[in-house]
Amino acid sequence: MNGDPNDTPKKGDNESGIRQAPSGDYARERGEVLPEEKPTAPAAKIVKVGKIVIDRDLCIGAASCIAVAPGVFELDSENKAVVYNDKGADDETILLAAKSCPTQAILVFDEDGNQIFP
């Protein structure tokens, strides 16, 4: 339908000769999975931090934990990290602080007492 008299309408052409995008039914007939039908990944499991323990033998006072979660950790007079407020940051930030520790001196437990990091 481009002015050529021999051009016959094809599936998907409308009256003006403009080809339209396939409909959802057409895509389904061809076995395609439409974006709205694709399964989504399961939601990430939410871990609740129950207890934070500092291994003082491992702590070297690098203070990355304090940089990440200053509301939770501080250095004491021996330059070792201590937890002064275990509710001073959200659980995600506390885990991030533990992961930032170069010596893995921060042990994180969930509410059931299971160690979740490291």
Ligand code: SF4
């Ligand atoms: S990041 Fe680790 S080593 Fe550094 S102060 Fe905190 S607990 Fe100690």
